[in-house]
Amino acid sequence: MLDRRSLLKSALALGLVGPGALWAADTPTAEAESADDLPPLAGTLTVYLGRGEGGLYDDIVAAIRKRNPDLDLRIRRGPSAALANTLIAESRAGVKRADLFWSIDASSLGVVAAQGKSRPIPASIQRHIKPAFRYDQWAAISGRLRTVAYNPDRIQAAQLPTRIMDFAKTDLKIGWAPAYGAFQSFVTAMRLLEGEDRTRAWLQGVKRQAKSYAGELGVVMAVARGEVDVGFANHYYTLRLKKGQPDANVALALTENDAGSLVNSSGVLLLDDNPLAGNFVRYLLSREVQSFLASQAYEIPMAAGIDLPDGLPDKIHPPKIDLTQLSDLKPTLELLRETRVL
């Protein structure tokens, strides 16, 4: 085992294989750049930006605009999957409007990259990304981690299973939010890693002791109230709740090498050779933007040398999985309906 930071890097290096091969391991790593050292952005740049952590991304866009008055930044917002479809359709029609695609959803990036519509991420950008998160065709910007939230008054961390599949064999009261996109990506990862039969059995097993909530914040709050012993949710719900309510009875645990500790990543695709697009990505990976994402959105920064959000577990063991496959949701939804979880 490694410490929190180094393990986060190296374990993910084993697991997160993007649409292309990992970048050459011998590419040296450089600390995140300061925005003060970046060239000013000037000219016209069109960015397709997937909706998600909307306010925070808007803040970043506004700050980049303010800092670069000669930049004519044109932003098109929309759901990531719809933007991916649009990019492909535009390309097929011989139209190219976007220089860059910025998405909170790696699978949407993968869909576009798989169509050969992206440019490789240059080494000059890659070197500022933690080696574990380097992909040939897209630049990872920040990540989200699946976690097990638990109530320390009801159960101790040491009593929790370290394999997500074993939760179906316990008598723990479990909270989950099956209609939630992040939960469905997690089940998709389980289906890809464990197979459909085992996932079906897991869903059936957990369902017997599960209580459903409308969203994953609801899950975490139910854990804190003691309504359930544990809950499945993305890491930032617990961290945000603890920020507002430091005494909330909830803590984070992780499973090992399985879907229970999946890390999903946002990222950027370069759609042409416009150097302005590459420099825009350097701003996204700058020390200032990465620190903002970590401190304000509790995202896991992908640039080297940036502190992780406070409150994450010391060790994480994410699974080996191709994030772009998480877009294959249809069989997952069928499974959730078949088991009457949805």
Next chain:
Amino acid sequence: MKPSIHLSRSLLLGALVLCAQSAFAHSGDAPGVAEVKEHISDYESEIADMRNTTSAIVADYDKGEDVGKRVDALVETWEEVEFHEAVETHAMVLYPPIWTALGGLREAVDEANASDKVAAWQMRLNNALQEGVGALKLVASQPAPASAAHGHDKAATSHQSDEPTIEIIKENLAKVVERYRAGDSEGASALIHQTYMQRFEGIEGTLIESDADLVTDLEKDFNATLPLLIERSASADKLAAEVKSMNAKLDRAQTILDEAAKNKPSVF
């Protein structure tokens, strides 16, 4: 369920406004690329019928007949055809112009001696329909992105204004009530889901730290209370009352966001 009402001019204009801001005029299972490919000839047939109907309406207008109700019926046809949802889902850019042309035609036929104007709107409608089917042919010629199967992200895109998110959410909820009152339960449900996924989720992070209960309350409203009222065919007034209650919570959310904005650190 498709709308079964006769659209008055004001309703039609209201629909135009809705289309400018939302991609969810319909909400059934969106056709995938494979289905689009399979149904191209159906779409062509549908728009040929619409064009023929329009020609007949325009000819009768030129004879001095009152054809307003027939244009209303044409709008209903447009609402019903499979082509509608395919364009809405896969060729969003070409979707509003069809509505615009229908609205223009509806207004023009109410005027006397406006044959030139009516003919101009007829041409715009024909062109918009033709461009729509052309775009669908293009869509049909490409492989389906895997994510297209995920209904949550079905909405097509549009450029967004700088309007505060809470205001957009409240406007969308008002449209939910309008659509439900007009008989479009599916459209209302889809707009609720779209608003939650694409608007509320973007601001909930800041709210959680200040008032987590408020966030879970609104999550419940979006994901359970409103959808269940629609599913159980509650009265439109009951739905409107629930939305009114949500608006009060959203006002509280706006206050929190305003406060948080004052203390938010700058990025650089």
